[in-house]
Amino acid sequence: MSINEDVSVNMEVTILKAAEELFLAKGFDLTSTTQIAKKAGCNQALIHYYFRTKENLFVKIFESKFIEFFSMVRPERIHGLELHDKLREIISAHITMISKYPSLPMLVINEITINPGRFRKIIDNVRIMIAPLIMEITSDLNRAENSGSIRRVDPFHLLFNIVSLNVFMFIARPIYIQVMENSGISYGEFVEERKEQIFDFVWNSIKK
Amino acid sequence: MSINEDVSVNMEVTILKAAEELFLAKGFDLTSTTQIAKKAGCNQALIHYYFRTKENLFVKIFESKFIEFFSMVRPERIHGLELHDKLREIISAHITMISKYPSLPMLVINEITINPGRFRKIIDNVRIMIAPLIMEITSDLNRAENSGSIRRVDPFHLLFNIVSLNVFMFIARPIYIQVMENSGISYGEFVEERKEQIFDFVWNSIKK
DNA sequence: ATTATCTATAGATCTATAGATAATGC
């Protein structure tokens, strides 16, 4: 049960790891400092010694995961590509990125539902980080449209479609697992399959 | 605050209404019987008099919403239609259906995440209810494929795509509202717009 | 000396029940 048996390691870090695991799996409200302490292998008071409040600990983890998550977005890598390859690359990279923290989308949505405003700062940052990507795609779409290689599409709806397709499978994972339980195909295989399927679906929809 | 000032009305029903509103908005764990009692305008013990446990009350509401939700699926209405119109109709009806309880998808996913197995019975029912719809769509797709009006598509992935597109906007509603807050377009308008956009996106993807 | 860790506990929930009182149906 305890995350780290090696006493020589910093207990502050051990607590962070234990808390991360629990917060990602169950969210803020359903995780207790008692559970975190048990998993980290210390007593509950030590958590407050290092982080003062449960909220502090949560925000620390939440922000660091968020930054790590969005720092995976590397728009440079896709710069020179054709629209076709660029979209394939974006979809695949986005799904790979979420795969690393499959419960993060759900956590973000839940926490924003429970406490909108708490993450305004974070949302603003995300908006700033993804703005250039959106601008680039928009102008790519316009160019492709004018050259006649794709039909006329609304960039906002196209991006919303892609995000819906990419994220939903992670949100619905527990249902998928229950419904598909003896279908012989694992969840990881399904995710890989979706990368191609989603790209094909998107590309067939916009190409002329 | 209290849901029903009319004393002549059955308090059992008033409690159910108050509980429904709170459970749908915040889920099982974040709703307390104390809050339900406050909203219903009675004391907390009365809830246990009528429903014995909080869990009983929750399951009662959850199951009734689930049944109401899926009873809106009326596959007869789309029977005679061409694939093109049938898909348009299914997408529009599905979105309308969710619009009535926009927080239900989130609730279902959260509860299944927290307690998989608790809703096995319900999931089995859903599987049985939607099976004929899936069969029908599958054979329609095969027919359209053979007649050359659409390209070859995997029915499972197509349906998963449609569900992703239809449901995600409701799941992500709190984020959408925060991000789009002064964009001038209301959430309801956005949902209406999505009905057309999703259908066009889907149809363009599969048509030949 | 300072920092890390523990024990103990206050104060705030929350669910569920026991038992008293009020309202209703014969």
Next chain:
DNA sequence: ATTATCTATAGATCTATAGATAATGC
């Protein structure tokens, strides 16, 4: 008499803090 509603409270959390003890760095 029966059913509906209330008050009071037990017992189980949970977060946060105070204060004691153990470990570490000079």
